[in-house]
Amino acid sequence: xxxxxxxxxxxxxxxxxxxxxxxxxxxxxxxxxxxxxxxxxxxxxxxxxxxxxxxxxxxxxxxxxxxxxxxxxxxxxxxxxxxxxxxxxxxxxxxxxxxxxxxxxxxxxxxxxxxxxxxxxxxxxxxxxxxxxxxxxxxxxxxxxxxxxxxxxxxxxxxxxxxxxxxxxxxxxxxxxxxxxxxxxxxxxxxxxxxxxxxxxxxxxxxxxxxxxxxxxxxxxxxxxxxxxxxxxxxxxxxxxxxxxxxxxxxxxxxxxxxxxxxxxxxxxxxxxxxxxxxxxxxxxxxxxxxxxxxxxxxxxxxxxxxxxxxxxxxxxxxxxxxxxxxxxxxxx
Amino acid sequence: xxxxxxxxxxxxxxxxxxxxxxxxxxxxxxxxxxxxxxxxxxxxxxxxxxxxxxxxxxxxxxxxxxxxxxxxxxxxxxxxxxxxxxxxxxxxxxxxxxxxxxxxxxxxxxxxxxxxxxxxxxxxxxxxxxxxxxxxxxxxxxxxxxxxxxxxxxxxxxxxxxxxxxxxxxxxxxxxxxxxxxxxxxxxxxxxxxxxxxxxxxxxxxxxxxxxxxxxxxxxxxxxxxxxxxxxxxxxxxxxxxxxxxxxxxxxxxxxxxxxxxxxxxxxxxxxxxxxxxxxxxxxxxxxxxxxxxxxxxxxxx
Numbered sequence: 001x002x003x004x005x006x007x008x009x010x011x012x013x014x015x016x017x018x019x020x021x022x023x024x025x026x027x028x029x030x031x032x033x034x035x036x037x038x039x040x041x042x043x044x045x046x047x048x049x050x051x052x053x054x055x056x057x058x059x060x061x062x063x064x065x066x067x068x069x070x071x072x073x074x075x076x077x078x079x080x081x082x083x084x085x086x087x088x089x090x091x092x093x094x095x096x097x098x099x100x101x102x103x104x105x106x107x108x109x110x111x112x113x114x115x116x117x118x119x120x121x122x123x124x125x126x127x128x129x130x131x132x133x134x135x136x137x138x139x140x141x142x143x144x145x146x147x148x149x150x151x152x153x154x155x156x157x158x159x160x161x162x163x164x165x166x167x168x169x170x171x172x173x174x175x176x177x178x179x180x181x182x183x184x185x186x187x188x189x190x191x192x193x194x195x196x197x198x199x200x201x202x203x204x205x206x207x208x209x210x211x212x213x214x215x216x217x218x219x220x221x222x223x224x225x226x227x228x229x230x231x232x233x234x235x236x237x238x239x240x241x242x243x244x245x246x247x248x249x250x251x252x253x254x255x256x257x258x259x260x261x262x263x264x265x266x267x268x269x270x271x272x273x274x275x276x277x278x279x280x281x282x283x284x285x286x287x288x289x290x291x292x293x294x295x296x297x298x299x300x301x302x303x304x305x306x307x308x309x310x311x312x313x314x315x316x317x318x319x320x321x322x323x324x325x326x327x328x329x330x331x332x333x
Numbered sequence: 334x335x336x337x338x339x340x341x342x343x344x345x346x347x348x349x350x351x352x353x354x355x356x357x358x359x360x361x362x363x364x365x366x367x368x369x370x371x372x373x374x375x376x377x378x379x380x381x382x383x384x385x386x387x388x389x390x391x392x393x394x395x396x397x398x399x400x401x402x403x404x405x406x407x408x409x410x411x412x413x414x415x416x417x418x419x420x421x422x423x424x425x426x427x428x429x430x431x432x433x434x435x436x437x438x439x440x441x442x443x444x445x446x447x448x449x450x451x452x453x454x455x456x457x458x459x460x461x462x463x464x465x466x467x468x469x470x471x472x473x474x475x476x477x478x479x480x481x482x483x484x485x486x487x488x489x490x491x492x493x494x495x496x497x498x499x500x501x502x503x504x505x506x507x508x509x510x511x512x513x514x515x516x517x518x519x520x521x522x523x524x525x526x527x528x529x530x531x532x533x534x535x536x537x538x539x540x541x542x543x544x545x546x547x548x549x550x551x552x553x554x555x556x557x558x559x560x561x562x563x564x565x566x567x568x569x570x571x572x573x574x575x576x577x578x579x580x581x582x583x584x585x586x587x588x589x590x591x592x593x594x595x596x597x598x599x600x601x602x603x604x605x606x607x608x609x610x611x612x613x614x615x616x617x618x619x620x621x622x623x624x625x626x627x628x629x630x631x632x633x634x635x
Contacts, residue, residue: 049434053434055434055437102617103617105617106616108433108437109375109376109437110616112437113376113564113571113612113616114612114613114616114617116564117564117568117616118609118613120560120561120564120606120609121606121613124603124606125603125606127602128603239560242441245438245441246445290449290452290453290456290457291449291453292449293445293448293449293452294445294446294449294452297444297446297449300442301424301442301443301446304442305424305428305439308435
C-alpha cells in the first residue's frame with residue numbers, strides 16, 4: 001500500500017467526519033447513506049471487474065440475498081440483526097462459490113450473460129415466492145441495527161457507521177491489491193495462461209474474489225434493509241446490476257478509487273438532475289425523472305467511447321499534465 | 334393450478350402452441366445475436382431493445398396514426414434497421430482495438446439509452462395492438478389457436494427462407510459468410526469487412542424489429558421488456574450453438590415449448606426463471622450448444 005492510498009483514505013475520512021455538519025439535512029444525509037452502500041458494493045465489484053478482469057452482471061442478486069436474509073431472519077424468526085447480517089454473508093458466500101465454480105470457467109460475453117441470467121433468476125424467485133419473500137409487496141417492520149447498546153436510529157449515526165465500513169473496505173481492498181493475491185489477480189487479467197504458468201491458481205483465485213465481492217454486496221444489502229426498514233424486489237432487479245457496472249466503469253475500471261468516484265457521482269446524479277430540473281422549469285423545460293435512465297446510458301456510453309479508463313483516470317491525467325511533462329510517454333503506451 | 338393428473342391431450346397441444354409462438358420470437362432474437370456475433374464476435378446486449386423498438390413503433394403507427402398494417406410493418410422495420418446502423422456507426426465503428434469488456438459495456442450502454450428513450454417517448458404503459466387478422470381463436474384439435482400465431486410462424490418461415498437465399502445465393506451474403514469464417518482472409522480477397530459489420534447490425538436490428546412487430550398483439554409491449562427478451566433469445570442462440578442460425582431456430586422453438594410446458598405443469602410464476610435456468614445449464618454443461626461440435630467450439634473463446 002503506497003503513500004497516495006493512505007493519504008486518499010485519510011482525506012476521505014476527514015470529509016466523512018465533517019459531512020454531517022456541512023449537510024445538516026436528513027434527506028441529503030440519507031442520500032449519502034445510499035451512496036456509501038453503493039460504494040461498498042462497487043469496491044467489491046471493482047476487485048472482480050478491474051483487477052481480476054471478470055465481468056459480473058449478477059451483483060444485484062447478492063445485494064438482494066443480503067437484504068432479504070436480514071429482513072426475513074429478523075422479522076420472521078426474530079434473529080438479532082447482526083446475526084442475520086452474518087447469515088446473509090454466509091448465504092452469499094456459499095451461493096457465490098456454487099455459482100462461481102461453473103460460471104467463472106466462462107469468459108467475456110458468456111460470463112456476462114451467465115451472471116445476468118443468475119441475477120434474473122434470483123429476481124424472479126423474489127417476486128414469485130410469495131410465501132417466503134412476501135412477493136411484490138415485500139417485507140416490512142425490519143428492526144434497526146444496534147451498536148454497543150446504541151441504536152443506529154438517526155441518519156447521522158447510520159451515515160457514520162456506513163462510511164466507516166466503506167473506509168475499512170477501502171483499506172482492505174487497497175491492501176489486497178498490493179498483496180501476492182492482488183498481483184496474481186492482475187496477472188489473470190493480463191493473461192490467464194501466463195498467470196497460470198507462473199503458478200497462480202486461476203480457478204481458485206477467481207472464485208475467491210467473486211465470493212469476496214459477493215460478501216461486500218451482501219453487507220451492503222443488509223445495511224439497506226436495516227436502514228430503509230422495508231424492502232421489496234423492485235430495487236434488486238437486473239437494472240441495479242447494470243447500474244453498479246456503470247458506477248465502476250464511469251469512475252474507472254482499473255482503480256478502486258475510480259470505483260468509489262463513480263459510485264459517489266452516480267449515486268448523487270439523481271439529486272443533481274432533480275436540482276437541474278428545477279432550474280430548467282424556470283425556462284419552461286419539463287424534465288422528468290423518467291429521463292434519468294437515458295442520462296445514465298449517455299454518460300456510460302460517452303465514458304466508454306472517449307475515456308475508457310474512466311473519469312478518475314481522466315482527472316488524474318489532466319492533473320499530471322500540469323505537474324509533469326512525462327504524460328506524453330504515458331499516453332504513447 | 335390444475336392437478337397434473339388432469340393434463341389432457343388438448344392441454345399438451347395448447348402448451349406446444351403457446352411454446353411455438355414465443356419460441357419463434359426467441360429464434361428471431363437468436364438469429365439477430367448470431368448475425369452480429371458472426372461478423373464481429375460481439376454479443377449485442379441491446380438486441381432485446383430492437384424488439385421493443387419494433388413493437389412500440391408499430392403500435393404508434395397502427396394504433397395512433399391508424400396506418401395500414403403492411404405500410405407500418407415496412408416503415409417500422411426500416412426505422413429500426415436505421416437505428417441498428419446508427420448504433421454500429423456511432424458506438425462500434427469508432428472504437429479501435431477494443432477489449433471484450435469495453436464492447437460489452439458499450440452495448441449495455443446502448444441498451445440503457447434505447448430503454449431510457451423508449452420510456453421517455455412511450456412512458457411506462459404497456460401497449461395493446463390489433464391482431465393482423467382477427468383476434469378470434471380458432472379451434473385446433475381441442476386447443477385454441479390465435480390467427481396471430483399463424484402469422485408469427487409464417488413470418489419465421491419467410492425470414493428463414495430469405496436468410497437461406499441471402500447467405501447462399503447472393504454475393505453480399507457470401508461475403509458476410511466469408512467474413513464470419515475468417516475476417517483477415519476475407520479482407521485479403523477484397524471484401525470490405527467494415528461494411529459487412531454495418532450490414533450485420535442492420536440485418537440484426539431489422540430481424541429484431543420484425544420479432545417485436547409480430548409478437549406485440551399477443552404480449553402487449555412495454556419499454557422494459559427488452560432485457561428479458563434479449564436474454565432468452567441469447568439462451569436460444571447458445572442452446573443452438575452460438576453463430577449457428579439454423580440451430581438457433583430449432584433451439585428457440587424448443588426453449589419456448591419447454592418454457593410453456595413447465596409454466597403449465599409446474600407454475601406460471603416461475604416461467605421466466607425456467608428459460609434462464611436452461612440457459613445457465615447449457616452454459617455450464619455444454620457451452621457449444623446441442624448442435625455445435627465441441628471440437629470446433631474449442632477454438633472459440635468462451
